[in-house]
Amino acid sequence: MHGRCAGRIVETEAYLGLEDLAAHASRGLTGRTRVLFGPPGHAYVYLIYGMYECLNLVAEPEGSPGCVLVRALEPLAGIALMRRRRPTARRVEQLCSGPGRLTMALGITRKLYGASVSHGALTVRNWADGPGFDVEVTARVGVRHCADWPLRFHMAGSRFVSGVSPARRA
DNA sequence: CAATAGATCATCT
DNA sequence: GATGATCTATTGC
Numbered sequence: 001m002h003g004r005c006a007g008r009i010v011e012t013e014a015y016l017g018l019e020d021l022a023a024h025a026s027r028g029l030t031g032r033t034r035v036l037f038g039p040p041g042h043a044y045v046y047l048i049y050g051m052y053e054c055l056n057l058v059a060e061p062e063g064s065p066g067c068v069l070v071r072a073l074e075p076l077a078g079i080a081l082m083r084r085r086r087p088t089a090r091r092v093e094q095l096c097s098g099p100g101r102l103t104m105a106l107g108i109t110r111k112l113y114g115a116s117v118s119h120g121a122l123t124v125r126n127w128a129d130g131p132g133f134d135v136e137v138t139a140r141v142g143v144r145h146c147a148d149w150p151l152r153f154h155m156a157g158s159r160f161v162s163g164v165s166p167a168r169r170a
Numbered sequence: 171c172a173a174t175a176g177a178t179c180a181t182c183t
Numbered sequence: 184g185a186t187g188a189t190c191t192a193t194t195g196c
Contacts, residue, residue: 013188022188024181032181050178052189069188100189110180142188165171 005078005106007096008127011071011154011161013140015056017064021145025065035114036065043115043122045108052100055108057117057124071141071152073102074160082106098162133157 015023024046025036035044036058044056044067060066073096075082082095082105096102103109108122117124134156139148141163154161 015188024188027182030182046188047178047180049187049189050180054188056188071188098189104190140188144187 005081006076007073007102007106008076008130009070009072010074010158011152013069013071013153014059014151015067015069016151017060017066020149022140022143022147022149023065023067025067029065033065036067038062038114041117043112043117045103045110045113047110048100053103053109054099055103055112069099070102071099072097072154072158072160072162073106074158075105093159093164097160097164101162 015025017023018026018028020026025033027033029037032046033044035042036056038058039062040058040060042058044058045053046056048054055070056067057070058066059068075092075095079092079095085104085107094101095105112122115122135153136156137150138152138154139150140146140152
């Protein structure tokens with residue numbers, strides 16, 4: 001990422017294997033989905049709608065193509081850098097709220113395809129001693145297939161989750 | 171507010 | 184040649 005940006009993941013979605021028609025991996029192993037069939041702990045970054053990058057983390061053993069889409073981040077560091085990214089000036093709550101927004105804010109692109117999450121530019125750490133929180137489970141956003149599967153997980157009450165109206169941000 | 175149109179391209183058929 | 188795990192700006196009520 002450009003400089004030192006960091007955030008806490010507050011919203012994710014799970015994408016499963018063959019049985020999940022909303023998952024890219026359900027169409028089998030292709031050039032794009034190759035990393036999904038590899039070992040866990042690596043980034044699956046792809047281009048959506050011709051202009052946004054989405055960050056996923058491979059989360060299943062080799063040969064089993066499950067992954068997690070990172071949908072929203074609570075910015076913790078490097079917020080000034082995020083502000084200078086492409087979106088026009090906006091509130092901090094919205095900087096990383098949404099899969100396309102957070103990759104823009106952090107400068108994540110397909111050049112990180114396959115990158116490990118245990119070291120390097122894209123490092124993910126466990127918040128082992130962090131405060132506990134409730135997780136709400138809903139249907140995934142923007143999918144056509146398997147539209148009612150409860151595979152979206154977000155931190156209850158977080159203002160940094162996507163789809164929270166400005167009025168409700170308090 | 172809520173709803174919708176338009177941008178834009180890698181990937182797969 | 185169609186499609187899509189999105190976002191922004193604009194329009195309409």
